[in-house]
Amino acid sequence: MWPALIPLLTGIFDKIFPNPDDANKAKIELMRLEQEGAFRQLDVNAVEAKHQSIFVAGWRPAVGWVCAIIFAYNFLIQPLLLIILEALGKPLTVLPSLDFEEVMTVLCGLLGISGLRTYEKIKGVQK
Structure with missing residues (x-):
């Protein structure tokens, strides 16, 4: 803000x-x-x-992993599962999808913070 x-x-x-x-x-x-x-x-x-x-130090990695799991499900697991079910003769037209738009906001924020830390490392800032 x-x-x-x-x-x-x-x-x-x-x-x-x-x-x-x-x-x-x-x-x-x-x-x-x-x-x-x-x-x-x-x-x-x-x-x-x-x-x-872990509840203090690990919340960022936990949020990152949740974002990664949702990303993997939406773009890898769900489409592959539909293909496998189709090949097995049990086609489904749709599987539940997770709302990725809201997750992208969080993921971009985490990646932005990571980008700043990478910039600090390149410039030699040690904390």
């Missing part, structure tokens, strides 16, 4: 501050605060990942 407000706030800064330099200073401060929040979230993630309890 917070990043979505930044374009709105920067537009407001242009109207509030008659001096463009003051507006730019306010925009820079807003960006600094946004980055600070992102770094704090990374710190929270690192502490969470080191936790001894």
